[in-house]
Amino acid sequence: MIVDPTSDQELFRETTERYLREHVPVGEVRRLRDDPAGFEPDYWRRGADLGWTSLLVPEDQGGGSISGDGLVDLTLLAHEFGRHAAPGPLVPVNIAAATLSRATHGADDAVLGELLAGTATVAWCVAEPPPHDRLGDIAVEVKTDGADVVIDGIKRPVESAGQAGHLLVTGRTGGGPTQVLVPVDTPGVTVAPMHTVDLTRRFAAVTFEDVRLPATYVVGEVGSADRQVEHQLRLAAILSCAEAVGAMQAAFDMTVEWAFDRYSFGRPLASYQALKHRFADMKTWLEGAHAVTDAAAAAPDDPRLVSAAKAFVGDYGSELLQDCVQIHGGIGVTYEHDLHLFLRRHTVNRALYGTPADHRQLLADLERKVDAA
């Protein structure tokens, strides 16, 4: 989280923090484990009133920011989502709202209105199964057929597909990407729930079999949405990192407290140099994760910053969380302790929107470009 928030930003963040603490304390998060949707509609609708869905939408479309930089403001919320392992499709809904509010064609004002009001959600169908599971690899076909488009293929994992009214599908027409806003009840769409490690996030495999819609459902241009899709992927990576850093922060704070409270051989764990040095390493990774994520949020179109953030927060965040488990000992791998709520959230986020290895490959490409320039 940014080191110097304004007082408006701080108030904004605190409002959501208080709301999450009251409405989704860990007991509620645990209860939602068995809830098919993973969140209550009313919880999400009231969250929308707190600004959860409007920050990436321009003012004339019904959105608006706190500081003038809506993405930075949104990372404050994502941070709190991570710190509380909070339920709700924060990333896909904001990506969909940002995309619909800026699209030159195919923007459905009614859908955007529902997103802003929190009365409906949209799932973003972007990732695909192997062998097309590398970041940015898209095989789902969107064919044009007269005044229609026809979609075929499989998307997975899709966050919150089972709860969404519409699907923002990122497919391919010939050589380039096309995005279509598909009502989830369109014939040929099948949503099959998947297993996941997160307690409240729901993922599904979505199959499109000869799904036919008028071309007016295409969002933006047919076959040339490259830049838009890359932009969405960077936004998603940044938000996912901000949330992951929140989870790291919660686990770290919890483990520091544990180190002071837990005594072995008549001394607190915090007095052992072997452990103190690991806490120093973890603190350094944590601050580095904050720093690079905030830098990426302030410059979302700098792919080097975004990939560095996603690679670092993924790799070093996992090390931090697993070391928190290690320092807790056996209790750290039980369901009864709360630590796993944050390990789960971070683990899911690490694997979505490009793994650390995917982003290192992107960074290597960028280095080569700089070198050649």
Next chain:
Amino acid sequence: MTAAEDHGSQEAHEDLDSFRQRAREFIRGNLEHVGPVRLGLQHRPDDEELATVAREREVQRMFFDAGFAGICVPLAYGGQGLTPAHQRVFNEELVGYEFPAHLQIPTFSPCLTVLLEYGTEEQKRRHVPAILKGEEIWLQFLSEPSGGSDVAGALTTAIRDGDEWVLNGSKVWTTYAWWSDWALCLARTNWDVPKHRGLTVFILPINAPGVEVHRIEMLNGNREFCQEFLSDVRVPDSDRIGEVDQGWTVCTRWMFHERMLYNSPFVTVPAGSGRGSAGSLTMTDIARDAGRIDDPVARDLIGEAAMLEVVQRRLEQRVADGIATGALSSQASAIGRLFAGVVGTRTTTIAFELAGGAGAAWTDDDGSLTGRGTDFLMRQTAQIGGGTTEMARNVISERVLGMPREAALDRDVAFRDVPRGRPGGDG
């Protein structure tokens, strides 16, 4: 008031845009374009080194004459009285151009900052303008052969003799001592009190009678590190910094500034300069020269090095901002130090790995593969120099996270009674 807080008291500063314009005109009109720079110790012949230093003194004088020396140093001492933001702008404009690399660390930080914070008015007026003009290059007489990390365990002794002090002992790891001018020296003035309470800081010219400088050869052939032997070196009491026996107070800030490294607002360095042996941009060169540029494993390593470089820079910025606004304690500078050390060793390993067999044996025609093996031998310097990463981990856990201090057998004991290792044992 600390040196770093001083800019707050200035009223209207030159705005950043006009400062940038002025800096750009000066830099492009007067300095040589040299491309990307590598910070850290270079291995080169002595005459070349001396010529470089002479040119850097000239460049520093040009900075002074043009109003760019000591951007964050108060006007009263010949500086510009501007802000860290101005220094950052200057650093950004400086990218690709020559600059006085040898004068930055330790002259501007920590030596100059210690003078500004603890020097007498007379000391500041004598030395600060001279430093800003490139006339005085400083170094630190801090570490001793008896102990590297335990700075407060200094054995170098100063005994009062009328208006003078007589210094005896040995100092080590003094980079560039063989051509530097002045030193900031920590010495023991009282052996009958616990170690932190019997230290005093002095300043002295390196060519003072009784100072003998020896150059130390490192694993890569570099001979920039030195050791000094002080035999009855006489220092006037007017060259004492801070109160007698209160040297640890000075030293705490001294080491804080030391940990700020290239992130100090008193240091001038082209923005984005890579530290260590090989900046991440050269990883692509190494992979290409080694014929591995399309190898996915090599690309993974290149990506990792790029990631670490980006995070390191952003982390340093965050720590500096946090310390400036008070959101983080000044002890948080150890976070940047630890990360820089770990990243330095990792990137050196990556460069060595990418070089393949040329890491073991190479010719002068091997391009960027040359020297990767010797760099690897020196890898740990990134985690040793400027305070070890073990010490940084102690600072972070104890001072930042508030965990219990390590047990120490030298607390509340007169220093002369503290157990010491075999004389001549190296630290």
